[in-house]
Amino acid sequence: MATGEIPVDFVFETPNVFAINDISPQAPTHILIIPKAHHENAGELSVSAPEVLSEMHATAAKIAAGLKLDGYRSVFNTGESAGQSVFHAHLHLLGGRRFAWPPG
Numbered sequence: 001m002a003t004g005e006i007p008v009d010f011v012f013e014t015p016n017v018f019a020i021n022d023i024s025p026q027a028p029t030h031i032l033i034i035p036k037a038h039h040e041n042a043g044e045l046s047v048s049a050p051e052v053l054s055e056m057h058a059t060a061a062k063i064a065a066g067l068k069l070d071g072y073r074s075v076f077n078t079g080e081s082a083g084q085s086v087f088h089a090h091l092h093l094l095g096g097r098r099f100a101w102p103p104g
Helices: 042-048 050-066
Strands: 010-013 017-021 029-035 072-075 091-095
Touching (some): 029 050, 050 072
Antiparallel strands (some): 010 017, 017 029, 029 091, 072 091
16 A cells, blocks of 8 residues: 555555555544554554554544544554454544444
8 A cells, every 4th residue: 555556545644654544434534544664563563663653643643633523542453353354553543423432
């Protein structure tokens, strides 16, 4: 996606991360924030590139503010049993509706 081999609709981009609309949205706003460098999951990312992890959260806040969301949920699925199906770290930004707790 980052190289343009897979066409996507970019929502936001920096030198380190990019954001796209999820192709199977689970909320009115469902955006994926993805590091350009490969990291298998959020745990690995937090050890090998904590500054990129921080940038992903800052990007989520910028996007949410730009969309005037009054709240949002940010989610990393880490590992298959947690629902991770794409093994390249990505942050789900979900908003536009009320969320329940516990989530799953």
